[in-house]
Amino acid sequence: MRYTSLRLLSDVKAFTVYCCRCTVTTTTQPAEAVQSTGGKTLTDIPGPGGIYSLPFVGFRLHFKPFGKYDMRLISTKLEAWKNDYGPIVRVRLGKRWSLYLFDPDDIEKVFRGDQKYPERIALPLMSIYEKRQNLPSTLANTNGKEWHAMRGPTQKIMLRPKAVTKYAPKLSIIADDFVDSLKTSGRLDNLPFKLMEYSAEGVGMLCFNTRLGCITSDNTATPLMTYTKDFLDRLGSHFYRMIPSYMLFRTKFYVGFEEAANFLYSTVEEHINKALKDLKHASDNGIEHESNLLFDLLSTSGLTPAQVHRTITDVFIGGIDSTASSMTFLLFYLAKYPDKQERLFKDLQEHVPKKGQIQEETINNLPYLKACLKESFRLVFPIAGGTVRIMDKDITLKGYNIPKGTPMQLCSGTIGRDEQYFPQQDQFIPERWMRGDSRTDVNPFAHLPFGFGPRKCIGQRFAEQEIFICAAKLLRNYRVVLPPGVTDIPYFYCIFATPREPASFILEERED
Numbered sequence: 001m002r003y004t005s006l007r008l009l010s011d012v013k014a015f016t017v018y019c020c021r022c023t024v025t026t027t028t029q030p031a032e033a034v035q036s037t038g039g040k041t042l043t044d045i046p047g048p049g050g051i052y053s054l055p056f057v058g059f060r061l062h063f064k065p066f067g068k069y070d071m072r073l074i075s076t077k078l079e080a081w082k083n084d085y086g087p088i089v090r091v092r093l094g095k096r097w098s099l100y101l102f103d104p105d106d107i108e109k110v111f112r113g114d115q116k117y118p119e120r121i122a123l124p125l126m127s128i129y130e131k132r133q134n135l136p137s138t139l140a141n142t143n144g145k146e147w148h149a150m151r152g153p154t155q156k157i158m159l160r161p162k163a164v165t166k167y168a169p170k171l172s173i174i175a176d177d178f179v180d181s182l183k184t185s186g187r188l189d190n191l192p193f194k195l196m197e198y199s200a201e202g203v204g205m206l207c208f209n210t211r212l213g214c215i216t217s218d219n220t221a222t223p224l225m226t227y228t229k230d231f232l233d234r235l236g237s238h239f240y241r242m243i244p245s246y247m248l249f250r251t252k253f254y255v256g257f258e259e260a261a262n263f264l265y266s267t268v269e270e271h272i273n274k275a276l277k278d279l280k281h282a283s284d285n286g287i288e289h290e291s292n293l294l295f296d297l298l299s300t301s302g303l304t305p306a307q308v309h310r311t312i313t314d315v316f317i318g319g320i321d322s323t324a325s326s327m328t329f330l331l332f333y334l335a336k337y338p339d340k341q342e343r344l345f346k347d348l349q350e351h352v353p354k355k356g357q358i359q360e361e362t363i364n365n366l367p368y369l370k371a372c373l374k375e376s377f378r379l380v381f382p383i384a385g386g387t388v389r390i391m392d393k394d395i396t397l398k399g400y401n402i403p404k405g406t407p408m409q410l411c412s413g414t415i416g417r418d419e420q421y422f423p424q425q426d427q428f429i430p431e432r433w434m435r436g437d438s439r440t441d442v443n444p445f446a447h448l449p450f451g452f453g454p455r456k457c458i459g460q461r462f463a464e465q466e467i468f469i470c471a472a473k474l475l476r477n478y479r480v481v482l483p484p485g486v487t488d489i490p491y492f493y494c495i496f497a498t499p500r501e502p503a504s505f506i507l508e509e510r511e512d
């Protein structure tokens with residue numbers, strides 16, 4: 001099946017390549033072409049040399065089967081680079097040099113220097129899909145003016161506190177359904193998948209103003225869930241393929257991705273067409289339409305339906321795995337540290353109904369829950385390493401002149417595990433984030449799970465609300481316990497941190 005119906009979309013522009021791990025970019029200027037202004041240059045920055053500095057293959061050689069590191073757990077390699085070379089490390093990535101930053105002050109400098117159009121690297125698999133289908137890039141996968149045109153109006157709607165708080169009552173109902181679908185106390189296998197059903201349902205409400213029916217009580221996945229999972233699995237694993245043959249040929253791997261992507265794209269399109277009809281009906285009949293993300297984007301943002309399609313596609317895709325896996329690790333740490341779970345439960349008993357609506361004010365009364373999420377993000381950083389920036393101007397870091405166009409990975413994940421910034425780094429201590437408790441002064445640039453600045457996560461407010469509501473409801477109704485013998489939850493990065501095995505938990509119903 002070729003996806004051909006979105007012909008109204010405009011032409012495809014700049015592709016760059018995403019992720020710390022990947023290949024080529026088409027940014028403005030080759031890094032080597034820029035000369036130092038007198039200080040130390042890019043090539044003076046320490047980093048792995050010899051065979052590791054070979055273009056294209058050098059990066060691959062660090063990882064299995066050539067090296068000892070697992071590419072899917074790149075955080076372990078980042079840690080080793082920091083220990084071996086210090087707070088700024090130069091690594092050959094594709095044909096260019098790339099930098100890895102481990103000092104929050106440098107990260108602040110890069111983020112604060114963000115240009116009007118902060119640039120990240122695009123996902124190669126998405127880019128090749130878009131190219132083959134002759135589709136323009138989505139919000140997250142594009143840069144420059146095209147990105148800005150979609151981001152501005154969307155951000156006005158999504159990052160406004162009030163715009164998101166109105167979803168709290170709807171999310172409460174979804175969370176109640178989710179808790180009901182768990183049905184009973186006892187062992188619950190593959191909780192992450194159940195959480196994905198909840199997050200898909202939640203983000204479906206945000207994007208399409210409708211219930212998608214993803215939450216099932218009999219563990220059967222709807223086609224939407226099956227395709228979404230397949231899409232995200234393939235997107236998350238394409239970085240690790242030894243030879244990216246899908247870039248040249250329509251391999252089996254690529255065809256599977258295309259099928260899933262086509263399904264998702266056409267689902268989004270159907271919802272947009274329906275929303276357009278609803279809006280027309282409302283305007284023809286003088287009915288005031290409900291204000292929500294989809295209607296607001298279509299009616300007040302100034303974006304074309306094609307741009308809305310691209311934005312909504314990304315918001316929908318970006319909103320599922322991210323929150324589900326974050327909730328998994330949050331629940332894991334609360335199960336591992338029962339005393340922390342009991343402290344949280346006291347707050348929940350006071351403020352959260354077992355069933356029924358949670359309002360924004362309720363969440364404001366749960367600072368300990370917020371601290372638990374921050375601490376769990378610190379221990380298992382949600383995205384591999386941290387986000388990436390490519391500056392459009394030169395910048396000086398630690399006395400080195402860094403030419404514009406150099407990809408820089410801002411390694412918040414490694415900083416979060418650094419004893420220098422977080423004493424007792426391997427312990428789950430939510431109190432470190434609580435005012436008046438044993439809070440330590442944390443450099444705000446040492447912990448940025450949602451990124452920072454004009455290109456930070458556009459779904460942050462919604463994600464946090466979704467997680468708080470679901471966790472509050474689940475932990476209000478059940479004590480979450482680890483199965484006997486389980487002390488850890490091994491994970492790797494598949495875009496987001498993902499448990500290696502379907503993670504099981506034991507749920508014990510709360511009596512009162």
Ligand code: HEM
Binds near residue numbers: 387463
């Ligand atoms: C715990 C959950 C989440 C985490 C940790 C997370 C993290 C991130 C990060 C680190 C970025 C890149 C930021 C930067 O470069 O500075 C990002 C971008 C993005 N996120 Fe999230 N995210 C989460 C949930 C969500 C949700 C729920 C949505 C949608 C409702 C969403 C939609 C997006 C989109 C569309 C982008 C691209 C924005 C752009 O390029 O302008 N995310 N996210």
